[in-house]
Amino acid sequence: MCGIVGYAGNREALPSIIKALHKLEYRGYDSAGVAILGTELNIFKACGRVSSLENNVPTFNGKIGIGHTRWATHGEPSQINAHPHTDCSRRFAVVHNGVISNYQQLKEELIAEGHRFISDTDTEVIPHLIEKYYGGDLEAAVIKTLNILTGSYAIAVIAQTENKMVVAKNGSPLVIGLGSKENIIASDIPPLLDYTNRVICLDDGELGIITQEAVKIYKNGRLIDKPVSIVDWNTEDVQKGGYEHFMLKEIHEQPKVIRQALLNYNSAAEPIIGSDFMGNKAGKGLLILACGTSYHAGLVAKYVIEDLLDVPVRVELASEVNHRERIIPVANAIAITQSGETADVLISMKKLIDAGCSTLAITNVKGSSAARLANQTLYMQAGPELSVAATKSFIAQLIEMYKLILMQPALSEPLKTQLVSELKLMPGYAQWVLDHEDQIRDCANHISPYSNVFYIGRGINYPIALEGALKIKEISYIHAEGYAAGEIKHGPFSLLQNDTPVVAIVSKDFTYEAMITNIKEIKSRRAPVIAVAQEDDHYIEQLADRVIRVPNMHNLFSPIVNAITLQLLAYYTAKYRGCPIDFPRNLAKSVTVE
Ligand code: AGP
Numbered sequence: 001m002c003g004i005v006g007y008a009g010n011r012e013a014l015p016s017i018i019k020a021l022h023k024l025e026y027r028g029y030d031s032a033g034v035a036i037l038g039t040e041l042n043i044f045k046a047c048g049r050v051s052s053l054e055n056n057v058p059t060f061n062g063k064i065g066i067g068h069t070r071w072a073t074h075g076e077p078s079q080i081n082a083h084p085h086t087d088c089s090r091r092f093a094v095v096h097n098g099v100i101s102n103y104q105q106l107k108e109e110l111i112a113e114g115h116r117f118i119s120d121t122d123t124e125v126i127p128h129l130i131e132k133y134y135g136g137d138l139e140a141a142v143i144k145t146l147n148i149l150t151g152s153y154a155i156a157v158i159a160q161t162e163n164k165m166v167v168a169k170n171g172s173p174l175v176i177g178l179g180s181k182e183n184i185i186a187s188d189i190p191p192l193l194d195y196t197n198r199v200i201c202l203d204d205g206e207l208g209i210i211t212q213e214a215v216k217i218y219k220n221g222r223l224i225d226k227p228v229s230i231v232d233w234n235t236e237d238v239q240k241g242g243y244e245h246f247m248l249k250e251i252h253e254q255p256k257v258i259r260q261a262l263l264n265y266n267s268a269a270e271p272i273i274g275s276d277f278m279g280n281k282a283g284k285g286l287l288i289l290a291c292g293t294s295y296h297a298g299l300v301a302k303y304v305i306e307d308l309l310d311v312p313v314r315v316e317l318a319s320e321v322n323h324r325e326r327i328i329p330v331a332n333a334i335a336i337t338q339s340g341e342t343a344d345v346l347i348s349m350k351k352l353i354d355a356g357c358s359t360l361a362i363t364n365v366k367g368s369s370a371a372r373l374a375n376q377t378l379y380m381q382a383g384p385e386l387s388v389a390a391t392k393s394f395i396a397q398l399i400e401m402y403k404l405i406l407m408q409p410a411l412s413e414p415l416k417t418q419l420v421s422e423l424k425l426m427p428g429y430a431q432w433v434l435d436h437e438d439q440i441r442d443c444a445n446h447i448s449p450y451s452n453v454f455y456i457g458r459g460i461n462y463p464i465a466l467e468g469a470l471k472i473k474e475i476s477y478i479h480a481e482g483y484a485a486g487e488i489k490h491g492p493f494s495l496l497q498n499d500t501p502v503v504a505i506v507s508k509d510f511t512y513e514a515m516i517t518n519i520k521e522i523k524s525r526r527a528p529v530i531a532v533a534q535e536d537d538h539y540i541e542q543l544a545d546r547v548i549r550v551p552n553m554h555n556l557f558s559p560i561v562n563a564i565t566l567q568l569l570a571y572y573t574a575k576y577r578g579c580p581i582d583f584p585r586n587l588a589k590s591v592t593v594e
Contacts (some may be wrong), residue, residue, distance in 0.1 A: 021191075261380070463559070
């Protein structure tokens with residue numbers, strides 16, 4: 001899941017490309033490179049962050065260029081394996097996001113024909129194939145090349161002799177920004193916002209010819225008209241706004257995100273999906289599929305749907321759905337995906353759609369592949385999320401699920417009224433957590449020296465224990481496990497010692513007594529306990545070593561304040577450990593390869 005970018009316009013391409021790569025760094029940051037077309041084609045690549053490319057690249061002049069920031073799939077991070085890749089004659093330069101699955105066989109054929117390869121990447125076959133097929137027409141050579149590639153790709157190609165850029169897509173995302181006297185392509189929207197909010201989303205099998213003056217899109221060799229969507233994000237949204245990290249900024253945006261999502265919310269309105277979609281009539285139930293943090297949002301939704309609507313819900317990891325021999329019959333499916341580009345989710349959506357399922361996508365990105373694939377789409381209104389660790393998007397996913405469930409006609413009016421009025425208090429409760437950040441910072445200081453941490457929760461907060469563990473793993477490099485509290489005595493107990501802190505989510509509901517028992521069992525194994533407990537829970541102080549308070553509220557919505565609390569705990573723990581919070585090693589924001 002690399003980030004590719006291309007510029008054709010009236011400004012110098014190099015500074016524009018570098019600026020855009022900085023805005024795509026969350027997609028991969030182990031190496032980067034540019035190719036600039038001026039009087040000649042100049043290529044420069046560097047290991048590490050975009051800043052090391054920026055600090056070392058010579059001043060190449062030219063108004064057309066491409067760039068790349070890498071998340072290595074084939075070939076370790078190195079200057080040689082960094083993109084752009086070129087051919088033997090160095091006439092063509094290519095940047096690529098995705099995986100060419102038949103590259104080995106193509107590489108062997110090209111080597112047999114005399115081509116010399118210098119990298120270990122799958123991508124390098126592309127410029128060599130273009131060189132092989134080039135007869136004076138770049139797009140013809142690119143089309144011939146694409147016809148023999150298998151796998152996923154978004155590519156941008158420039159050539160020594162041609163004053164244009166050719167782009168194409170299959171599986172990996174590619175958007176085109178229409179500026180005035182300049183056009184820019186990228187793997188995602190943020191870099192486009194410096195130039196325009198008019199965007200074209202390329203679909204699989206489409207090819208684009210980009211010049212300073214025009215953008216032409218072809219499908220099967222024929223020029224086609226593409227809808228232009230107006231993006232309602234602006235450059236401020238993709239800047240840190242005075243915060244040290246995007247993650248902290250995005251955590252602090254959550255009260256506003258919730259308030260925005262609840263604006264004009266009318267639980268009496270017709271829900272986008274109803275009981276038919278949920279299939280309780282057919283007794284088949286509902287499937288929710290997702291990955292990572294979005295999967296945890298799906299688990300919370302399962303508890304709420306089953307508790308309030310009595311509809312059986314299966315929540316599955318999308319990467320597992322893809323490798324099942326056969327699809328277990330379900331009524332329909334909800335795909336939850338912040339980016340809308342997660343390959344595992346897209347592949348399983350296609351499988352379910354082929355199996356006759358209707359799909360609802362809950363996503364944060366307008367025009368994303370998931371939105372275009374699904375029968376219906378519910379947009380989260382979280383705004384662009386740049387930190388690799390998902391925070392506000394998780395809360396926005398929960399809010400959209402709560403809103404959807406509370407619109408269901410199966411709910412009694414008195415219950416609906418009570419829950420909707422509680423839901424509308426959420427922005428205040430989220431702000432309460434942010435206003436009491438100090439207590440969390442202290443606990444983070446306490447946790448930061450440890451190398452193993454457990455998270456436990458019960459019922460609707462079991463998924464939040466999973467999410468808390470994922471957050472601290474992602475950004476602080478502490479090994480953490482989330483467990484259903486009742487489960488740890490069935491094995492993980494053996495790991496408990498005085499250097500394995502346990503973060504326990506203790507809600508004042510029907511799980512309270514059982515959680516207290518679990519904490520006593522953990523204490524008897526001398527493991528330190530940090531309890532996340534409601535402000536009026538005074539008993540817990542007698543048991544836990546430390547207590548992080550959250551506001552009293554209806555338990556159904558407690559995942560929201562508990563999740564924000566654990567996001568901050570992970571953030572400050574990573575800060576105390578001096579970790580690169582927005583760009584944790586080996587990760588990327590949107591996982592566009594299987
Ligand atoms: C979460 O912090 C991670 N970035 C990751 O687990 C993420 O949630 C997962 O890759 C799913 O992404 P999506 O929501 O964009 O599909």
